[in-house]
Amino acid sequence: xxxxxxxxxxxxxxxxxxxxxxxxxxxxxxxxxxxxxxxxxxxxxxxxxxxxxxxxxxxxxxxxxxxxxxxxxxxxxxxxxxxxxxxxxxxxxxxxxxxxxxxxxxxxxxxxxxxxxxxxxxxxxxxxxxxxxxxxxxxxxxxxxxxxxxxxxxxxxxxxxxxxxxxxxxxxxxxxxxxxxxxxxxxxxxxxxxxxxxxxxxxxxxxxxxxxxxxxxxxxxxxxxxxxxxxxxxxxxxxxxxxxxxxxxxxxxxxxxxxxxxxxxxxxxxxxxxxxxxxxxxxxxxxxxxxxxxxxxxxxxxxxxxxxxxxxxxxxxxxxxxxxxxxxxxxxxxxxxxxxxxxxxxxxxxxxxxxxxxxxxxxxxxxxxxxxxxxxxxxxxxxxxxxxxxxxxxxxxxxxxxxxxxxxxxxxxxxxxxxxxxxxxxxxxxxxxxxxxxxxxxxxxxxxxxxxxxxxxxxxxxxxxxxxxxxxxxxxxxxxxxxxxxxxxx
Numbered sequence: 001x002x003x004x005x006x007x008x009x010x011x012x013x014x015x016x017x018x019x020x021x022x023x024x025x026x027x028x029x030x031x032x033x034x035x036x037x038x039x040x041x042x043x044x045x046x047x048x049x050x051x052x053x054x055x056x057x058x059x060x061x062x063x064x065x066x067x068x069x070x071x072x073x074x075x076x077x078x079x080x081x082x083x084x085x086x087x088x089x090x091x092x093x094x095x096x097x098x099x100x101x102x103x104x105x106x107x108x109x110x111x112x113x114x115x116x117x118x119x120x121x122x123x124x125x126x127x128x129x130x131x132x133x134x135x136x137x138x139x140x141x142x143x144x145x146x147x148x149x150x151x152x153x154x155x156x157x158x159x160x161x162x163x164x165x166x167x168x169x170x171x172x173x174x175x176x177x178x179x180x181x182x183x184x185x186x187x188x189x190x191x192x193x194x195x196x197x198x199x200x201x202x203x204x205x206x207x208x209x210x211x212x213x214x215x216x217x218x219x220x221x222x223x224x225x226x227x228x229x230x231x232x233x234x235x236x237x238x239x240x241x242x243x244x245x246x247x248x249x250x251x252x253x254x255x256x257x258x259x260x261x262x263x264x265x266x267x268x269x270x271x272x273x274x275x276x277x278x279x280x281x282x283x284x285x286x287x288x289x290x291x292x293x294x295x296x297x298x299x300x301x302x303x304x305x306x307x308x309x310x311x312x313x314x315x316x317x318x319x320x321x322x323x324x325x326x327x328x329x330x331x332x333x334x335x336x337x338x339x340x341x342x343x344x345x346x347x348x349x350x351x352x353x354x355x356x357x358x359x360x361x362x363x364x365x366x367x368x369x370x371x372x373x374x375x376x377x378x379x380x381x382x383x384x385x386x387x388x389x390x391x392x393x394x395x396x397x398x399x400x401x402x403x404x405x406x407x408x409x410x411x412x413x414x415x416x417x418x419x420x421x422x423x424x425x426x427x428x429x430x431x432x433x434x435x436x437x438x439x440x441x442x443x444x445x446x447x448x449x450x451x452x453x454x455x456x457x458x459x460x461x462x463x464x465x466x467x468x469x470x471x472x473x474x475x476x477x478x479x480x481x482x483x484x485x486x487x488x489x490x
Contacts, residue, residue: 003030005120005148006051006068010060013043013050016400020046022172023060028120028148030066035163035181036152039440040412041401042169044152045073048122051150066119066148073125073152073411073438074366077108083115090137093332095307102129102362102434103331114141120148125411127155128437129362131331131463154412154440156181198272206269213262220256291428293352296321296457302348304334304341311337313481315348324451324458326468328486329478335461336362338478339433342459358427360418362434362461367406373417374402380421395420411438423450432460436467 006028013021020043028034028051036044049055050062052070077097090107093100100108106129113121121142127135139161142149153159159166159181166177166184177184295318304312311334319325329335343359345351371379377388392402395416409417415438422430436444444467451458451471462468468475474488 003065004028005030005032005064005066007063007065008051008060009063011050011057011062012059013046013055013057016403018400019172021050021057021169021174023174026167026174026176028150030119030148031146032148032150032165033163034148034150034165034167035159036150036167036169037154037159037181037184038169039396040416040438040443041396041410043172044169045124045410047167047169047174048124048150048152052122068120068122068148069113069116069118071109071113071121071123071126073128077105077112080112081115082108082111086111086115090134091332093309099306101332101336103131103134106130107134107331110138110141118147120150121145122150124152125154125438126151127153127158128411129331129434129463131329134331135463154438192275195272195275199274202269202272206266209262209266209269213260213266217256223251291321291352291354291457293354294321295319296352296355296429297342297459298350299348300350302341304337306332306334306337310481312478312483315483317476317483319457319459320474321457322455323473324454324460324471326472326475327459327461327478327483328463328468328475333478335478336433338483339431339459339461343431355429356427357429357431358422358425360422360430360432360435362437367409367414369406371406372403373397373406373409376406376417377421381424383424391420391424392417412440412443415439416443419447428456430454430456430458430460432458432462434462435460436462436464 004027008023008026010025011021011023012019036047038044046055048070050057051064052068053062053064054070082092087108090111092108092111093104097105097108106126110126113123126138130138135155135158139158142162149162151159151163161180163180164178166179166181168175168177168184177187179187297317297319299315299317302312302315302317303310304315327335327338339359340361342349342351343357351357367376373392374385374388377392378385381388383391389402397413397417397420401413404413406414406417415435419435435447439447444464448467448470451460458471460468460471472487472489475486476483477486478484
């Protein structure tokens with residue numbers, strides 16, 4: 001029998017008046033490989049923190065019987081030592097951490113947590129910022145890990161490779177599915193189809209019985225009317241009149257009984273709700289200020305450095321007006337550095353004088369100030385409060401979500417908020433550095449819709465291959481200190 005590593009029982013955890021988690025019982029066994037999935041803000045990171053003892057429940061208890069290590073998606077690398085061999089495998093640069101890219105910070109945190117053996121790992125969004133090589137390293141390291149793994153991730157490829165159970169969080173409840181992510185999706189789709197079939201069957205039977213009951217009642221009404229209009233010939237015979245009335249009364253009651261029986265059968269039908277339609281968020285689309293330059297972002301003989309390291313050397317490029325340009329490259333290649341250099345109109349760049357740039361930074365979801373979601377938006381927007389509330393609602397900030405402290409938001413919630421702020425501004429160029437990190441599938445699809453509809457110019461960096469393929473008009477890659485055009489849509 002497998003050892004129990006962690007047990008959760010009768011958990012209730014609320015935030016304001018909203019139940020965040022309601023868990024009768026969950027168990028993590030010694031060799032479990034569990035992937036936690038759910039929408040942004042559903043409680044995935046909260047559940048991990050609860051399991052790690054960082055959050056205490058309102059009711060119930062969490063019992064840990066093993067040594068668990070915890071990987072936090074948002075904190076910076078700590079001071080613990082890391083295995084020298086792992087640092088080499090992960091290509092961790094020998095420089096100050098302030099110079100690290102997001103991917104390099106993630107690699108360093110992974111090196112530190114994997115340097116020592118733990119009986120269990122609680123890992124929150126480990127492949128955020130990682131390039132393909134970094135993600136593959138993580139998969140390789142965890143494939144033969146001898147212990148319990150509990151993983152929060154929106155990376156479907158990683159979940160397919162590493163987990164054998166899925167915990168889905170929805171409306172505070174956790175449902176367990178056997179299999180990896182793809183098998184979970186298949187099970188969910190089968191459930192949806194079966195529920196739709198049961199709902200259609202219920203509606204059809206209810207409609208049939210309702211119609212039959214109505215027809216029976218109409219028939220009873222006709223009998224009642226007929227009793228009140230007996231012909232003169234029938235009324236001459238008292239006995240005949242009594243016989244006819246009694247006969248029709250009996251017939252009327254029988255029809256009414258049949259109608260009531262059908263109504264009772266309708267009440268006894270097992271009602272099956274239609275499958276819940278998932279609400280996709282929608283980013284507000286503001287009017288882009290007009291630009292007339294054919295190439296609003298250009299560079300000639302651009303050289304970029306990070307410390308003593310040369311990232312780009314004598315680079316030349318012309319980014320076309322109204323296009324979505326994606327820049328690819330390995331972690332540390334200089335993608336984020338290039339975006340910041342363009343935003344700052346650095347040496348070697350030629351930016352249209354009428355360019356108004358909206359910039360989303362890779363680490364832009366880290367908040368320093370204590371304030372709630374609504375106040376954050378009010379302090380950054382000229383819209384009135386009702387418009388701001390409508391914008392937040394469109395991005396699934398509903399009910400008491402707008403009262404949440406921005407520092408308590410999950411990674412996905414934080415990014416949705418920052419993107420809300422960015423997209424309601426009047427810009428003609430948007431520069432987005434890893435905008436999909438932590439976003440759930442619905443939000444990524446909404447972001448794709450926004451970008452496709454946006455009339456301005458967008459320059460972005462993303463390791464999400466599916467996302468880039470959906471939105472990019474042209475793709476560049478930083479390779480061998482050059483910026484090379486690798487694909488272009490006609």
